[in-house]
Amino acid sequence: MGRDINVKKLKKNAFRISKVRGETASRIRITGGKISAKSMVKIAEIAEKYGDGTIFITNRQGVELLGIDMGKMDEVNQALQPIIDDMNTNQEERGAGYPASGTRNVVACPGSALCPYACYDTTDFARKMEDMIFPNNLHVKIAFTGCSNDCAKVRMDDFGIIGMTEPQYDMSRCIGCEQCVKYCQKKSVGALRVVNHKIVRDENLCIGCGVCAVYCPTRAWTRSKEHYFRVVLLGRTGKKNPRLAEDFLRWADEESILKIVKNTYAFVEEYIDPQAIEGKEHIGYIVDRVGFEEFMKWALKDVQLNEKAQVASRVYWGGKHYDRSNELI
């Protein structure tokens, strides 16, 4: 008997179409790239039992279980339930697997749970974000990175959240060893200089990476109690115009960022190309079409930014425009 499969439904249910007819792959969300060892074992068991015994680690920190027969999707969904429960992933119906796949797995670097440089708990913020936006069919990519090193490569995403700390300077503890100056120069932007044996920070140049606080031997430099964030917007890969995300906010707060992302979903629903193939259009192309000011109006609606936050008045993107020219220079 021929297979009668609703492919739209299959994709929405986080399965993939394989080039091998009748085969699929199950895509598992691992929010912020962190999963319990127990769930990892479960994943391996499902791959062994229903798939070809291999697991693909995706670029967005999820996993895909390959070589699953399409006839087994219901069983796989049942088997996924303990993992979905363990990750606390929002669901519409128990035992039915993932209710959407458009909004992609939320990515995070290891963050302050591990990394000495990270300025906040990336996994924690990623989970708050996931809880707010998932499930949703709109094609949205969000990534979190602990500091300006950007190990999570968040400038390839629609929203990139980069951790910042505001260095606090206690002059009475400073011995003028100038290690902060050296490390800021070598590892960061060179925002520190020496005046009368003490340190002066260029507040505008400082990117809040926290390197001074890491290397200060006396705790003259410490981190701010508040965690701050740089938000970069609408980077993307793709065939038309791949580009890096550009700065939108700096010294912003968590609550405002959550609200801005939520607002952006409303913006996309309003302006997405009705002819978009499978309802999938990068937000950046929508903004290119309707204008940055209109996007700002939607994104910042009812957002009460913290006092320190600064907003870009205009954002310009670059990147390669394959849709205009494919010439090599």
Next chain:
Amino acid sequence: MGFILSREGFNEIITQLSSKYRIYAPVLKKGEGRFTDTDVVMYDFVSDPGEIEIDRKSDYSFKNVLVPFSQTLFYFAEEAVKEADFPDKDILVFLRACDMHALRRQDAIYLENGAEEDWFYRRVRDRLHFVLIGCPASFEDCFCVSMGTNRVADGYMFSVETAQDGIACDLHDEELAPLFTYQAEAVRTVVPSYAKENDTKVDVPDQVPLSIYKDPLWDEYNSRCIGCGRCTLVCPTCTCYTMEDIYYTDNGRAGERRRVQASCMIDGYSNVAGGGQYRKTKGERMRFKVLHKISDFKAKFGCNMCVGCGRCDMVCPEYISFSNCINKTAAAVRAQAEGKEGEQA
């Protein structure tokens, strides 16, 4: 005289003592650690007795009360000089047994090293009174037992430590008896706890021959050490400082002289006129520091400089262990001695 206090009772006693003393004690500084959302225990003048941390080992030492990281000594303007103000109030310092021993090392350098006492040190030193923090258990990295600094018999007004029935205090200052009696939950004999054994043990060589200078044992530190100086800045016995004259930028005819702590591990310490530098490599600096702590100071003052508090081991970002280095030095000294005996035979 021994007393058991509730934390509230203890806090009340400190509040009462605050009228007479400035209280200098280890305080848990939330979020002020090196890494995100980490804490650090540092010494500070406390206004709220609830801040006093007696259960953890402080990451930095008490020595900053005597020699702050950065201190203005005096101001100058044209012909006039004015000494920086200093609060006219005695200071009550909370510290552990190892730190009481460290104080003697500080005294040796600042008061007994040469003909002149250090006036700015003496000015504070005369105002210091002590509260001994007992050590019911050794902390990780402590090696006070090996250094013989795990215990003090006297020299404190009272002791404090967390016991099963409350905060246990051994009161030495009889004048405070009414205050303690009023706040006490119970009266019983209290003997301040001290570490009887540490996991870390060191073997300090009795004599270190000059030939140890050329031993390859120091070489590993050339690449391991980053020269950050954290080990010396947290050390309760390091005493090095440098002087800085500051001329105010909007008026070059007035300024101040500051004393700031220096470190033999940090670049620039051994620089001399003409571009010379006595100890260029990190290995040489490590050698200088280690031998000062366990040999050179002893030759002059009769006791080891190091008191085995282990703070240097706790703070090193490169996991260089000073206690391990002492043992490596001892092994090298033994190996050299055995080699010599072999040559003679």
